[in-house]
Amino acid sequence: MAVTQDHTGSNAFDNTVVGVYDDFSEAEAAVQALVDAGFRRANVQLNPEKDDAGTTSQGTTSSTSDAHGGIMGFFYSLFGGADSSAHHDVYAESVRRGSYVLTVTVQGEAEADRAAEVMSRFNAVDIDERVGHWKQQGWNRHDETAPRYTREDIERERTAHAQLRFAGPSEATRIPIIEEELKVGKRQVQRGGIRVIRRVREIPVHETVQLRDEEITVERHAVDQPATAADLAEARDRTIEITETDEEAVVSKTARVVEEVVIGKEVTQRTEDINDTVRRTEVEVEQLGAGTSRTGSGTAADDDEFRRHWQSTYGSSGGRYEDYDAAYRYGTTMAGNERYRNYQWHDVEPQLRSDWESNHPGSAWDKVKDAVRYGAERVTGNRRR
Structure with missing residues (x-):
């Protein structure tokens, strides 16, 4: 589908929307859809106007005396003079090769967009892709004297064109499909712990104990009395010794275990739910041109x-x-x-x-x-x- 300026229009905002169709019934349906959408029938033109692809081997020019007669005359009247020869050649060649060219004259971009939307519903040809295929075969411009394609010619070219579009590349292009797999393992992580420090400190202790001290006392008393026999018996040399005894505090220490600190590990098991995402490559294959797309095994x-x-x-x-x-x-x-x-x-x-x-x-x-x-x-x- 292409939108091309109409150089012959009297209105500076006139445009021509052009669509190329391989199937006449689809081209006719597009004409009717444009009329139903409010476009004047006089502004909608289909060339050829009937389903005659491949029915004649005559040249594409209906008048040999007029260099711009026949199909080329139609496109010259539509697009103007030599400055638009590329348009003339492409669309005239499309008709020569069995396609149908639908044009609608519109005013302004809004009408152009609306017409293009209507015409694209009916499988319009990607004309740039089609011209690229012709050029690969050596085509460079339209020959007004060349004969129109026969039905066999049309079928052969469209088959070759389809094979070119859908054939794989000469060297395979590999697209890896990558899918992530979630694996959950375990590892030891140091979360914390304890440190036990043992110190010896001195604590003041106060105790009270009763101690006994002895002290010798000597007293002399004056006595006046007769000596007794006992006194006389004691009248001899004699030494008497008396000692003093004191008590003193004796301190000793006895160690006793009064408490113990037990250090160990208690192991417990827990279940943890892991929620995450994994990625997978998905490849969509879309066929460019002619409005046909394929994904997977689509046709x-x-x-x-x-x-x-x-x-x-x-x-x-x-x-x-x-x-x-x-x-x-x-x-x-x-x-x-x-x-x-x-x-x-x-x-x-x-x-x-x-x-x-x-x-x-x-x-x-x-x-x-x-x-x-x-x-x-x-x-x-x-x-x-």
Whole structure:
């Protein structure tokens, strides 16, 4: 799809929106959709106007006397003179090779965007990709005298074009799918402990004890009395010794164990729940061009089904199919993921919603969830409840 300035228009804001289609019925449907969307039929042109691809081998110029007659004359009138020869060549060559060129004249960017949105619903060709394929075959400009392609020519070129688009690279490109695995082990971590310090300190002690001291006293008394026999018997030499005895305090210490401190470890077991996330690489493969996308084992038939579902489910509310394409592909990816095998929709929808909204912040889940579900059911073949 391309938007090109119409140099012949009298209004400085006139534009021409151009779409190229390989299927005549799709081109006709795009014409009707433009008219239904409010565009004047006189401003909508389809070339060729009937399904005649491959029915003639005549040249693309209907008038040999007019250098700008036939198809080239149509495009010169549309885009102007030699300054737009690139446009002339591309679209004239598209018609020569069996495609249909649809143009609509619009005023302003708003109308151009609206026309492009309508026309893109019907599988418009990526003309830049198509021209790149022609140039690989040696094409550089449109030859007005060259014959139109026959049906066999058209089929052969489109088959080659499809093979070029979908063939793998000459050297395989490997994309590793990386998935993290959570492993929980144990290690010893020093959390703390105790230190026991033993010190000897002196504590003052006060005790009271009674001690006895002896002291010898000598007294002399005057006596006047007759001596007795006993006194006379004691009248001889004699020595008497008397000693004094004192008591003194004797201090001794006896050690006794009065308390003990026991140091040990008490081991207990505990269960700890580990909650974490692991990452896994998911690869989405999207085919560029012609509005066809593939994820996993998707096919062009899937894309057609998705477009039909979009038309019946969302078409009346406006918008574009491209706004929902990612949701359909997300659904196919989800259905092919091992995590959702044998899923029930009501069980997995909260998780899918969270994943979708975190990766597509601009797209509300309630708006696209039917597309996601249909994409999943397209893979499983079952209508889940």
